Structure formats: C-alpha cells, structure tokens
Amino acid sequence: MLEYFRSTWNDDWRAFPTWAFWSWTAFFAAFLLYAWSQHGQALFIDSVNLVVHEAGHALFGWFGATLGLWGGTLFQLIVPFLLAGYFFTQRQAAAFAFCLFFLFENFLGIATYMADARAQALPLVTLGDPEFVIHDWNAIFSSLGLLQHDLQIAAVTRFLGWAGMLGIVIWMAREACRSPKRPQ
Numbered sequence: 001m002l003e004y005f006r007s008t009w010n011d012d013w014r015a016f017p018t019w020a021f022w023s024w025t026a027f028f029a030a031f032l033l034y035a036w037s038q039h040g041q042a043l044f045i046d047s048v049n050l051v052v053h054e055a056g057h058a059l060f061g062w063f064g065a066t067l068g069l070w071g072g073t074l075f076q077l078i079v080p081f082l083l084a085g086y087f088f089t090q091r092q093a094a095a096f097a098f099c100l101f102f103l104f105e106n107f108l109g110i111a112t113y114m115a116d117a118r119a120q121a122l123p124l125v126t127l128g129d130p131e132f133v134i135h136d137w138n139a140i141f142s143s144l145g146l147l148q149h150d151l152q153i154a155a156v157t158r159f160l161g162w163a164g165m166l167g168i169v170i171w172m173a174r175e176a177c178r179s180p181k182r183p184q
Contacts, residue, residue, distance in 0.1 A: 107161025
C-alpha cells in the first residue's frame with residue numbers, strides 16, 4: 001500500500017477545463033466571503049455537518065463512551081479526509097481540493113462548538129434521549145482539565161480552518177497554472 005501511495009504521489013493530476021477551474025475558484029471565493037461575514041455563527045453547510053457529526057456519535061458509540069463522545073467531531077473530519085484520499089488516488093484535483101476545503105471548513109463549525117463549551121448557549125441536538133444530552137466540548141475539555149481554555153483552543157482551531165481553506169485555494173491555483181494541458 002505504501003508503494004502504491006508513493007507511485008500515486010508522483011502521478012500528474014488529471015487536467016480539468018478552464019471553466020471548471022474558474023467555477024471552483026468563484027465558489028471557494030464566495031464561500032470564504034460568506035463564512036467571513038458570519039463572524040463565527042453557523043453556516044448553511046453546518047446542517048450537513050451536523051448529520052455527519054451525530055452519525056459519528058452513533059458509530060463510535062459502539063466502541064465506548066469516550067470514543068462515542070469524541071466520535072461526532074472525529075467523523076466530521078474523517079469523512080471529508082477519506083473522500084479526499086479517494087480523489088487523491090484518482091488524481092482528480094478539483095474533487096480533491098473540494099474535499100479538503102470541506103475538511104477545513106469543518107474546523108470553523110468545530111471551533112464554534114468549542115468556544116461554546118463554558119457558555120453552553122448553542123442549541124444541542126441528540127439522537128438519544130434529550131434529557132441526557134451533553135455538550136461534547138464541555139465534557140471533553142472538562143475531562144482534560146482544559147475547560148478554562150475553550151476560547152483559546154477554539155481560536156486556534158478556527159485559524160487552522162481558515163488557513164487550510166485558503167491553502168487549498170492557493171494549491172488549486174498553483175496546480176492549474178502548472179498544468180498547460182487543460183482543455184478549454
């Protein structure tokens with residue numbers, strides 16, 4: 001498997017049309033502006049992320065309470081990462097970029113949830129009994145002795161999300177400029 005990864009790493013990305021590059025660039029730019037304008041509030045994509053998050057609790061809950069607690073956030077990150085991995089092996093640059101962009105966008109929602117750990121002002125959703133719903137990040141940070149640092153950890157997480165999304169856009173532009181064989 002490692003040999004396959006090494007050989008794939010050196011393969012050229014599949015060319016994609018100029019119009020597709022500009023369409024993706026416009027989408028990414030519009031999303032970045034939209035996300036920036038929301039000032040840490042929930043984004044429209046967060047409804048999809050919430051479904052994946054809750055599925056993660058259900059899936060990882062089979063492996064114990066701790067993994068069940070962390071499972072929502074883990075699954076939010078694992079799903080786009082695995083999709084990006086698939087498109088990486090297929091050398092589909094636009095799809096790979098979209099999946100990584102989606103991965104880093106999840107950091108924004110996760111940061112919002114982290115920042116709410118002490119305040120617990122966000123409405124909570126559960127697949128189970130609403131009487132027993134807990135705030136994931138309040139429980140996680142409390143168990144790690146980090147609850148008083150929720151805002152700082154959230155700020156770093158949000159920064160990583162923004163840096164990752166911008167990095168993906170820059171990478172895609174670089175790849176597009178390096179690929180002279182793109183069809184029009």
